[in-house]
Amino acid sequence: MxxxxxxxxxxxxxxxxxxxxxLIAMAPLASVLWLVVSRGAAGxxxxxxxxxxxxxxxxxxxxGNAIAGTAYLVGLACLFGLPVxxxxxxxxxxRGDGRLGHAIRFTAEVLSGVPSIVIGIVAYGLLVxxxxxxxxxxxxxxxxxxxxxxxxxxxxxxxxxxxxxxxxASLALGVHEWKTSLSVVLRTALGGIVTAVLxxxxxxxGETAPLLFTALNNQYWNAKPDQPTASLTVQIYxxxxxxxxxxxxxxxxxxxxxxxxxxSLNLAARLFTRGRLRDAR
Amino acid sequence: MNDPSTNSPKPKIVVDRLNAxxxxxxxxxxxxxxxxxxxxxxxxxxSGCGKSTFLRCLNRMHELTxxxxxxxxxxxxxxxxxARGVDAVHLRRRVGMVFQRPNPFPTMSIFDNVASxxxxxxxxxxxxxxVERCLRHAALWDEVKDRLKxxxxxxxxxxxxxxxxxxxxxxxxxxxxxxxxxxxLDPIATAKIEDLIHELRQRYTIAxxxxxxxxxxRVSDTTAFFYMGELVExxxxxxxxxxxxxxxxxxxxxxxFG
Amino acid sequence: xxxxxxxxxxxxxxxxxxxxxxxxxPANRGDRLFAVGLxxxxxxxxxxxxxxxxxxxxxxxxxxxxxxxxxxxxxxDWDPVQLSFGALPFIYGTVVTSIVAIVLAVPVSVGLAVFxxxxxxxxxxxxxxxxxxxLAAIPSVVYxxxxxxxxVPLLRSPVEPFLRQVFxxxxxxxxxxxxxxxxxxxxxxxxxxLPTIASVTIEVLKTVPPPLREGAYGLGATRWEAIxxxxxxxxxxxxxxAVLLGLGRALGETMAVTMVIGNSHEIHASLFAPGYSLPAIxxxxxxxxxxxxxxxxxxxxxxxxxGITIVLNAVARLLVHGVGSRxxx
Numbered sequence: 001m002x003x004x005x006x007x008x009x010x011x012x013x014x015x016x017x018x019x020x021x022x023l024i025a026m027a028p029l030a031s032v033l034w035l036v037v038s039r040g041a042a043g044x045x046x047x048x049x050x051x052x053x054x055x056x057x058x059x060x061x062x063x064g065n066a067i068a069g070t071a072y073l074v075g076l077a078c079l080f081g082l083p084v085x086x087x088x089x090x091x092x093x094x095r096g097d098g099r100l101g102h103a104i105r106f107t108a109e110v111l112s113g114v115p116s117i118v119i120g121i122v123a124y125g126l127l128v129x130x131x132x133x134x135x136x137x138x139x140x141x142x143x144x145x146x147x148x149x150x151x152x153x154x155x156x157x158x159x160x161x162x163x164x165x166x167x168x169a170s171l172a173l174g175v176h177e178w179k180t181s182l183s184v185v186l187r188t189a190l191g192g193i194v195t196a197v198l199x200x201x202x203x204x205x206g207e208t209a210p211l212l213f214t215a216l217n218n219q220y221w222n223a224k225p226d227q228p229t230a231s232l233t234v235q236i237y238x239x240x241x242x243x244x245x246x247x248x249x250x251x252x253x254x255x256x257x258x259x260x261x262x263x264s265l266n267l268a269a270r271l272f273t274r275g276r277l278r279d280a281r
Numbered sequence: 282m283n284d285p286s287t288n289s290p291k292p293k294i295v296v297d298r299l300n301a302x303x304x305x306x307x308x309x310x311x312x313x314x315x316x317x318x319x320x321x322x323x324x325x326x327x328s329g330c331g332k333s334t335f336l337r338c339l340n341r342m343h344e345l346t347x348x349x350x351x352x353x354x355x356x357x358x359x360x361x362x363x364a365r366g367v368d369a370v371h372l373r374r375r376v377g378m379v380f381q382r383p384n385p386f387p388t389m390s391i392f393d394n395v396a397s398x399x400x401x402x403x404x405x406x407x408x409x410x411x412v413e414r415c416l417r418h419a420a421l422w423d424e425v426k427d428r429l430k431x432x433x434x435x436x437x438x439x440x441x442x443x444x445x446x447x448x449x450x451x452x453x454x455x456x457x458x459x460x461x462x463x464x465x466l467d468p469i470a471t472a473k474i475e476d477l478i479h480e481l482r483q484r485y486t487i488a489x490x491x492x493x494x495x496x497x498x499r500v501s502d503t504t505a506f507f508y509m510g511e512l513v514e515x516x517x518x519x520x521x522x523x524x525x526x527x528x529x530x531x532x533x534x535x536x537x538f539g
Numbered sequence: 540x541x542x543x544x545x546x547x548x549x550x551x552x553x554x555x556x557x558x559x560x561x562x563x564x565p566a567n568r569g570d571r572l573f574a575v576g577l578x579x580x581x582x583x584x585x586x587x588x589x590x591x592x593x594x595x596x597x598x599x600x601x602x603x604x605x606x607x608x609x610x611x612x613x614x615x616d617w618d619p620v621q622l623s624f625g626a627l628p629f630i631y632g633t634v635v636t637s638i639v640a641i642v643l644a645v646p647v648s649v650g651l652a653v654f655x656x657x658x659x660x661x662x663x664x665x666x667x668x669x670x671x672x673x674l675a676a677i678p679s680v681v682y683x684x685x686x687x688x689x690x691v692p693l694l695r696s697p698v699e700p701f702l703r704q705v706f707x708x709x710x711x712x713x714x715x716x717x718x719x720x721x722x723x724x725x726x727x728x729x730x731x732x733l734p735t736i737a738s739v740t741i742e743v744l745k746t747v748p749p750p751l752r753e754g755a756y757g758l759g760a761t762r763w764e765a766i767x768x769x770x771x772x773x774x775x776x777x778x779x780x781a782v783l784l785g786l787g788r789a790l791g792e793t794m795a796v797t798m799v800i801g802n803s804h805e806i807h808a809s810l811f812a813p814g815y816s817l818p819a820i821x822x823x824x825x826x827x828x829x830x831x832x833x834x835x836x837x838x839x840x841x842x843x844x845x846g847i848t849i850v851l852n853a854v855a856r857l858l859v860h861g862v863g864s865r866x867x868x
Contacts, residue, residue, distance in 0.1 A: 011761035015658055021650035022667060025737070028730045029674045032685045087580025095577070104581050107588045113852030114591065114845060115791025117818045121825070121841045125594035145587055152584060165384035169445070172342060173398035173452055174374030178573030183401055188388050206678030209793040209818065213826040233680045233794075240684045241798060248688070255681045266676055 033259075040256030043249050049257070053219055053235070056244050063254050065221045069136075069230035070261075073215055074204050076140025076225065081147035081200070086193060088148070089155025094181060096156065105156070112149035119145050120210030128214060136222065136229040139215025143204040151200055158192040159185060195269045202265035206258065208233035232258045293318035293456060293486040294339060299353035301334055301343065308334050312353075312512045314505055316456075321478060321487045323501035323518065325494060327538065331510040332490045336458050339488065340376040341369040357456070374402065377454035381461040383441035385433035385448070392429040394444055398452040411451055418484075419447035420477050439470025443477065450485075457481065459489040463496065475500050494534055498522050506530050595842050601835035611839055617804040617820075619828070624836035626843055628806045632721065632814040633844075636796065637789045639725025639810065640732055645782055647729075648736035656744040657766050668741065675734035683798030686727045691718035691799055694726075699811050714809040719801035722810040727795045732785035739784055739859060743777030744770065780858030787851045790844065793818035817844040 047062050054061030088108070092101055123142035128134055162185050170180040186193075208231075216228035217238065232254060239251035292315035301309035309331050316322045324332045337343040338351050341362065355362040362372055385394045395412045398404075412429075416422040421443040425436070433441055442462060449457060459478075463471040478500045481487060491497050497504055498518060505515035506525075514521065514530045525531045532538060602611065605622065614625015651671075655664045695718035706712040747770050755765035771778070801813020802823060817840050828834045 007761050007764065011763040014763040014766075015654075018650045018654035018658055021647045022654060024647050025651050025674070025733055026670060029670060029677075031689065032677060032681065035685060035689060036681065084580050084583045087577055088584045091577040091581035095574070096581075100578075100581070104584050108584055109856060110849060110852060111584070111588055111591075113787050113791075113848055115793065115818055115848055117791070117793045117821050118591070118595070118841045118845050118848075121598060121821070121838055122591050122594040124825075125598045125838075126590065129598075145591075148584060148587065163384070165380060165382060166386060168342065168345070168378075168380060169384040169386070169448075170397075170401065171345065172340065172373055172378035172380075173401065173449065174370055174372075174377075175398070175401040176370050176569050178569045179401055181573065184386060184397075188386070190388070202676065206676075206680075208678070208680045209822055212822055216826065233678060236680050236684060237794060237798070240680075240687055251684055255684050258678060259681060262676060262678060266673075 036252060036255050036259055039249070039252040041253075043253030044256065048253060052221070053250075056242075056247065059246075061250075063230075063232060063235055063250070063257065065218065066230040066232045066235040066254065067257065067261075068221060069215070069218065070205055070232045072136055072223065072229055073139045073143060073211070073231055074201055076136060077143035077147055077204050078197075078201065079144075080141060081144030081151065082197065084144070085148040085151025085200075086155050088152040090159055090181065090186065092152065092156040093159035094185075105153075108149040108152045111145075112153070115209075116142075116146055116207055117209040117212075120212065120214055123210065123214045131226060133226065134214060134216035134228040135226045136215050137225040139211045139229060139231070140225070142210035142214050143207060146207065146210070147200045147204060150203075151196060154196040155189070155193055158189040158196070161192075162188045191272065195273050198265050198269035198272065202262050202269070205265070206233060206262050208237055212237075232261070291318050292316060293358065294488075295354075295356040295359075296339075297354035297356070299335070299338060299351065299355060301331075301338060301349070301351045303334075303346065303350075304348040308510050309338070309351075310511045312507075314512055314515055316486060316488055317503060318486050319482060319484070320502040321482045321489060321500055322503040322505060323497035324488060324490045324505050324507060325492070325497050325533075326507035326513075327533070328492065329509075330507040332507045333460055335507065336460055336488060336490050339456070339458055340373050340378055342373075342378065344369060374452050375454055376456040376458060377449035377452065378458045378460065379442070379446050379449055379462050382465050383438060383445050385436075385441055385444050387432070387434060389433075390430045391425050391433055391436070391444060394433055395447045395451050398448060402452060404452070412447075415447040415450040416444075418450055418481065419443045420473065420480070421447055437470065439466045439473055442466060442470070442474060446477065446481075454485065456486045456488065459487065461490055461492065464492065471496070494522075494536075506533060508533070591845070595838055595845060599835045599838035599842055601831040602839045605832060611836075612843065615806060619824075619833050622830075622832050624832075624839070626817075626840055628804055629815050629817045629820050629840060630843065631806050632724075632800065632819075633790060633816040635721050635810070635814070636724040636728055636800070636816055637786055639722065640728035640789045641782065641786055643726065643729035644733045644736055644785060648733050648781075648785070649740055649778060651733075651737050652740035652744055653766060653770075656741055657770065658762070664741070668738065671734045671737055674730075675738075679731070679792060679794040680798075682727055682731060683795040686723060686795055686799040690726060691723055694718045694720075694723055703811070710808045711810045714807075714811045716811050717801070717813070719799050720809075720811050720813045721800065721807075723799040723801075724796045724814075724816065725810070727799055728789045728792055731792060731795060732789050735788050736781045736785035739781035740774075740778050743774045743781060743859070746777070747773050776858050780855050780860075783851055783855030783858065787848050787855060790848050790851065791818060793822050797822045817841075 047060060049062060049067065050064045051060065051062035052065050053063065088104065092105055095101065096105065119142050122145065123138045127138035127141060166184055166188060167180055170184040171177070211231050211234050215231060217234050218228045218230045222229045236251050236254045236258065239247040239254065242248070294316040296312055296314045299309055299312040300307070312335060324336060326332050334343060338355065343349045343351055351363060353363065357372070357375065361367070386397060389397060392412055395415055396408045399408055399411065413422060416425065421440060424440060428435070433444060436444060463474045466474065475496065478487060478489065489501065501518045503515065504518045504521040506513045506521065508529060514525060514527045521530065522534050525534060602624070606614070606624065611624065612626050612630065614623070615627045616623045616625045617628065655667055695716055699716035699718070699722065702712045703716065751769045751773055752765050755769040760768060796816050797819040800816060800819055802815060802819070803813035804815060807814060821837050821840055825834070825837050828837055
């Protein structure tokens with residue numbers, strides 16, 4: 001009887017301990033979100049979104065160029081990363097059962113674990129060194145390399161999910177294989193791919209390390225691919241580690257902007273998936 | 282056009298000593314058969330006898346299975362389909378196919394599904410009129426005319442299958458191959474499909490694989506009985522079912538096996 | 540050869556044939572182009588992998604002229620002026636912060652996963668999983684910002700002094716409490732890898748077949764005993780895999796660590812002391828590094844990091860996949 005009481009007590013204790021982990025895990029999340037919102041909101045203004053940064057001590061200023069820069073860099077990344085990632089994914093799904101396919105799949109898996117700062121050095125060697133300058137292109141390529149492995153694997157899974165019978169239906173109508181792959185198979189998997197792309201963009205927008213020595217930073221607007229470019233993440237970093245109080249404030253506000261950006265991309269991805277599932281029912 | 286007064290309509294497809302392999306397994310042996318034009322030919326036999334394989338050879342869909350191979354002579358209106366240089370894609374515009382499970386494209390509307398063959402093949406013309414005509418021919422128009430923009434998933438199984446038939450008809454095939462088109466459907470939907478086949482035979486040559494002998498007897502003019510990859514007997518449906526020449530055929534149609 | 544329609548068979552509307560007669564259209568061209576295009580894109584993936592290795596080796600090459608691999612890895616001196624470079628302080632820092640992160644994150648993650656899959660009502664799991672995903676979506680630099688201005692002051696007082704009071708007999712918990720240091724970095728890392736370990740563990744726990752649990756209950760076990768006896772042993776490989784995946788993430792994490800680790804090039808025994816990790820020093824010094832040897836040394840650090848994470852991730856995925864295939868056997 002005693003033994004049973006002891007076992008029950010252990011059971012209850014373990015249950016409480018496990019339940020406590022939920023609170024322990026949620027505490028930092030709550031803290032980060034709360035602080036970014038409460039401290040960041042103080043500095044929010046229309047100017048913050050549209051103006052260039054001001055020198056230390058001067059009031060006002062914003063991160064307009066950093067927001068534009070992030071958009072620019074992510075855009076470049078998509079330009080290179082989306083075709084390669086999605087193309088490789090389609091390849092793996094449609095003809096990826098040979099030796100080459102296995103090698104590529106394995107490589108993509110391994111690549112997805114490479115730290116982003118290492119990729120930054122690769123982009124440095126590839127572009128910054130020969131071009132003799134830091135550039136938006138180098139930053140974009142670094143982000144593209146980061147996107148490719150995840151996109152390839154997700155696309156492969158999604159395309160494999162498309163039932164064989166749809167492909168047969170299209171071929172039986174006298175449609176060429178390549179057109180069947182593009183217009184029927186890919187179209188069916190498109191929704192999932194869009195979600196994956198939105199998530200990849202969200203991740204790329206939040207990257208800092210690879211940009212530190214590829215796109216570097218820029219105090220002004222920039223639209224040229226061969227020039228350094230500001231980004232929201234690098235700007236936050238620079239503001240945060242500076243010794244100036246008002247720059248710390250700007251760091252919080254910029255972090256709020258970044259969270260809003262990343263959050264809305266993730267939300268869009270989620271809503272997109274839910275909308276499609278509802279239609280399919 | 283077919284002259285109803287002739288007893289033996291001109292053959293649309295002539296198969297001569299067709300052999301098929303799946304990797305090393307020899308799945309069809311020396312099949313020789315004529316499929317008459319503008320009539321319904323039923324292909325019957327127990328599971329695994331090769332009837333689906335045979336059907337898929339007729340529009341060269343067997344080529345999609347890795348390791349599949351076919352040799353012999355297969356003529357459509359006198360032209361050899363298996364010859365080198367014959368484009369399977371064009372063949373499939375003349376010989377259409379309807380599958381066992383309805384497979385409408387889920388991301389397209391009902392209208393777009395029917396028109397998909399036209400769009401993917403770049404065929405112009407009045408798509409509205411063509412879609413309506415094909416849906417009428419498939420006996421589906423009245424049921425969907427108010428929801429052409431709707432999703433195929435809102436249709437019942439039988440309606441989806443008729444949608445697939447309408448889609449196949451849109452590219453104006455001469456031959457329609459049907460691989461057990463009603464086996465996934467309930468009896469009422471099945472009856473509608475069978476009525477539809479009866480209508481369609483006035484315009485199309487139809488070859489239908491079925492494991493349901495009563496269905497074969499109801500819808501077809503000609504019947505071919507396959508067993509273990511061989512064509513055992515083929516002839517007028519009435520004759521096959523009431524007075525078969527080969528013992529094995531009689532055993533099958535009387536239900537002794539299969 | 541195109542198939543010709545015979546004259547006496549017209550379409551249902553008596554229109555002209557759909558496929559006009561004519562010479563052989565190279566209909567296979569589209570298919571071939573498409574196949575080639577796809578293969579090219581797929582091949583680029585391999586190219587990327589090759590480029591990574593190539594570029595790292597190339598940029599790090601000047602280093603090989605001045606030192607050997609063994610000396611580099613065991614050297615403790617980091618002197619850009621004298622051009623003497625040793626990687627040990629950074630390897631040490633990476634290892635220490637990762638261990639701290641694992642020690643803190645694993646019990647919480649596994650406990651969280653066990654709670655969600657085995658104890659809580661089923662409705663709760665998707666909600667909490669969503670929150671965990673949110674945790675994972677927060678960019679590293681925002682964690683660093685929070686760490687710098689919230690966590691570090693907290694560690695400075697009251698946490699580290701408290702730890703020093705209670706555990707000060709261990710060399711790990713001695714020395715001045717400045718806030719930044721190995722402990723701060725380890726803590727932040729723990730928070731960041733928690734979602735990785737938790738979500739993979741949740742998936743692994745879900746693959747445990749119900750009959751296994753039922754067997755334990757049938758013997759009269761309490762819920763916790765059933766978890767301990769039946770569920771956790773079965774999921775053990777998968778959980779280890781999840782931990783290794785989390786570890787892999789911790790090793791490569793850069794920004795948050797850079798902002799709270801204190802940036803010291805020396806090895807210290809105490810967790811309260813400032814240090815450096817491999818990614819952190821690269822992040823801080825690469826942009827301003829001058830001279831091929833300095834840059835090469837930093838690239839050499841990247842190579843070490845690259846090697847460690849590759850091996851770790853490979854082992855981790857093998858373990859996680861192993862559970863999956865056992866479940867389907």
